[in-house]
Amino acid sequence: MKKLKIAVQKSGRLHDESLKMLKDCGIAIDNGRDQLKASAKNFPMEIYYLRNGDIPQYLIDGVVDCAIIGENLLIEKGSDIAIAERLGFSKCRVSLAVSKIFEYDSIADLKGKRIATSYPETTRRYLAEKGIEADLHIINGSVEIAPNIGLADAICDIVSSGSTLFKNNLKEVEVILKSEAVLAVSPSIPKALEAILDKLRFRIQSVLKGRDSRYVLLNAPNDKLEAVMAILPGMRSPTVLPLAQEGWSSIHSVVDQDVFWEVINQLKDAGAEGILVCPIEKMVL
Incomplete structure (x- = not known):
């Protein structure tokens, strides 16, 4: 099977955060000491560790199929290279x-x-x-x-x-x-590798959505369910389960991190109690 060739910065903060993103995507990298190229154990991918300033030209020339790179460098040296995903780090x-x-x-x-x-x-x-x-x-x-x-x-x-x-x-x-860091794609990526790239993008999107969201569980009296649910729309609608205590229900939902504290205050004012907040590792839509 052909492998997707991805470039990451050889060293520095962008290097570390790029590898963390791949790890969060479930990609295990067989990386030896001081290697300039490594293979993923469980995904059809090869990782190239390159000098940051050289990556745009490698993309243009088709030496690598994609790269995790700072958008600023892409604008400076490779403005015709497409951005597949914005990654939200190294801002x-x-x-x-x-x-x-x-x-x-x-x-x-x-x-x-x-x-x-x-x-x-x-x-x-x-x-x-x-x-x-x-x-x-x-x-x-x-x-x-x-x-x-x-x-x-x-x-x-x-x-x-x-x-x-x-x-x-x-x-x-x-x-x-x-x-910010972006996933950039070579203009000459082979057609045969586009399906693998799509799988990588799907994993990245799931990780990013999870990072931007929080899972919320709370209890509320049944006579206040409607008001509480109006605050918590969730991905489709909140999950509501009856509690052992009569007249009460447990509500489960997802809240965007950007509005999290504002929503929590609204929930308390609407009668919610016992609010439990959990991080989300990945969220598949």
């Missing part, structure tokens, strides 16, 4: 930053300035959209030091928490784009 943004003493009012203040960046194409497109001409200095590595050593007036780089900017006396002034 960051690509931003412009200047020294804290730089008097910045608008993007027009960067006209004619020197901007250091590891994302020249992304930066160039953004400046062109804004009608700004600037002098780009391409740097691989510690971009944030450029203003401090007089190499540039501003930088364009990825920002997560902002702590690196703070440590280097920089301030974020423009967010160019927001990014």
